[in-house]
Amino acid sequence: MVDEKKVNQVVESGNGFELPLLLLAGFRSIIDALHRDLAEHGHPETRPAYGFALQAVGRDGAAISEVGRRLGVSKQAAGKTVERLEALGYVERAPDPADGRRTLIRLTPHGGDLLARSAEGFDRLRAEWARELGEERLAALERDLRTMAPAGAFRLDAAGWFTG
Numbered sequence: 001m002v003d004e005k006k007v008n009q010v011v012e013s014g015n016g017f018e019l020p021l022l023l024l025a026g027f028r029s030i031i032d033a034l035h036r037d038l039a040e041h042g043h044p045e046t047r048p049a050y051g052f053a054l055q056a057v058g059r060d061g062a063a064i065s066e067v068g069r070r071l072g073v074s075k076q077a078a079g080k081t082v083e084r085l086e087a088l089g090y091v092e093r094a095p096d097p098a099d100g101r102r103t104l105i106r107l108t109p110h111g112g113d114l115l116a117r118s119a120e121g122f123d124r125l126r127a128e129w130a131r132e133l134g135e136e137r138l139a140a141l142e143r144d145l146r147t148m149a150p151a152g153a154f155r156l157d158a159a160g161w162f163t164g
Contacts, residue, residue, distance in 0.1 A: 030122070030125050031048050033121075033125055034118060034121045034122065034125060035047075035048070037117075037121045037124075038114065038117055038118065038121065041117055042113070042117075043113075043114050043117065045088055046088075046114060049081070050081075050084075050085060050088075050090065050114075051114075051115075051118055052071060053067065053071060053078075053081045053082070053085060054085070054090060054091070054107065054111055054114065054115055055070075055115075056070035056071050056078075057082075057085075057091055057105050057106065057107055057111075058107075059107065061094070061096075061104035061105055061106035061107070062104065062105055063096070063102055063103065063104060063105070064078050064079050064082055064103075064105060065078070067081075067082060067105060082105050085111070086105075088110075089108055089110045089111075090107065090108060090110055090111035090114060091105050091106060091107055091108060091111055092105075092106055092108050093105060093106075094106050126138070
């Protein structure tokens with residue numbers, strides 16, 4: 001959990017590094033709240049990186065090498081993540097109908113449920129922020145962040161970027 005007292009002390013200092021810390025603290029508060037909700041609804045073992053990986057698998061499935069490319073990690077790292085997701089019942093391996101030599105990683109119903117509950121949870125959390133800040137202020141914040149974020153900023157390799 002983010003120590004808000006420490007964050008507030010940093011904010012009061014007016015140093016240039018406060019903006020990324022505040023953005024990170026906001027991100028973390030949303031992700032932590034989402035994962036508490038997911039744990040209460042049948043997904044206690046999920047981790048933030050799993051959401052990126054499941055998005056990389058996609059609704060149509062993907063080969064491990066493609067999952068790795070989408071996440072910006074090696075095929076070996078993607079393989080380890082897929083093994084963990086498979087053990088948790090979020091994905092399964094299946095023959096590629098277009099090429100019998102390839103194996104696709106596909107979402108299971110449990111994995112689909114996780115993505116659906118995540119989407120619903122993000123909508124609920126955004127609504128909470130709108131109630132707290134006001135819809136106009138939140139919409140302005142979102143517009144401003146879109147303006148400042150570079151093109152292509154919404155990439156699945158964010159988890160790998162943090163760790164690598």
